[in-house]
Amino acid sequence: MKKVTFSHSMIAVVLSSVLAGGSAFAADATDPNGSMMSTKKENAAEHENHTINNAANSTKDAARTTKENAADSAREAAHSTKETANDGIITTKVKAELVQADAIKSGDISVETENGVVTLSGFVESQEQIKHAVEVAGKVEGVASVNDKLNVKDNADQSLKEYADDAMITSAVKAKFLADDVVPGLSVSVETQDGVVQLTGDVESQEQVTQAENVAKGVDGVQSVKNDLVIKKK
Template sequence: MNDKELRQLVLDELEYEPSLDAADIGVTAENGVVTLSGYVTDYSQKVAAERAAWRVRGVRAIAQKIEVRLAGDKRQHDDEIAQRILSIFAWNTLIPENKIRAKVSDGWVTLSGHVDWHYQRGAAESEVRKLSGVKGVTNEIQLTVAAQQGDVKRRIEDALRRYAEIEASDIRVDIKDGSTVHLEGRVDNWGERSAVERAVWSAPGVRNLVDNLVIR
């Protein structure tokens, strides 16, 4: 597949995504690296655009340059956004009470604090992404326990058993500083890469992931 064909496939996938208005999104492709540019009217659409691009076979990397430009009727004061964040955190049973703090500056939300599991960290960010008026999210929430290399490797091997064409020996796992997982190796497509990432994040104590997996 050449760059022109890859670009068109990404454009088609963006247009097909029902949660996204792709009219103002531009796409370029070079050697499997796709650059997304332009603007959308809320942060959730920016996330949806990136996910849609990753679904296209042949995409090896993405440069995300889409801006969030809120419509006039969606602009909200920072204190209003902060209050809504506190409210949804209080109602969401996946988010531990009084463990996460939120700072809002010109629509950009920074999350901090400590939780025990990555899914709690992800749930907090996911809820904030959906809020009207949010331009972006920086997730600085930390995990309180240390990762165990043997546990991470076992979870990856368990996940890869669902993919008969992949061998766990194709992937190397290293843990640095007790919490940062480094992945090296090769997979066949983005879906397999995502499965490996989910396996890593399901292990207790993983705070950071450096994914150097190459799509064949």
């Protein structure tokens, strides 16, 4: 009698365990809160991965852009340096050709080159010499064009004293330009003939053009000023 009762008790315990397990499984399978929590975690993880990927891509793009900009800047700097070097070579060649030309007295001719454009300024003895100087400069390799700002001397028989006076005026004008806050002294060429000062070169503004002329006129010995300064195109 006791054995039968014990068996029945064991069966009851086993059934209770099975039912409890089934209930728990059913609760897990049907609990909407559990499902929502799982979905939120998955979405959060996916969002975090997406954010990390976007940040990584943005960093790569920024690095690529910086590298490309640096490369472009380097190429532009190299190109600019090359152009400047080429202009210097052209200037030297033009000066050499003018010196070798017997029909031209090149001592009073100034030569400047920018982007292959040669500017001749100063004073010569005749209109024929101006034409010849332009032709000589135009034949030099690398010269794109010649800007003629040459002038005929008012007096071909200039004395040594007058020449010395002109040289002193030129030096004085250049010194005034270098000391002036407005005039870009290194960008302005100065030639003097019989007290007539010629200004050539490229400046940044009309203010600099006007100031350069006024400064030159204020130098002792200057009779007049031929202002051939050009404002750079921006």
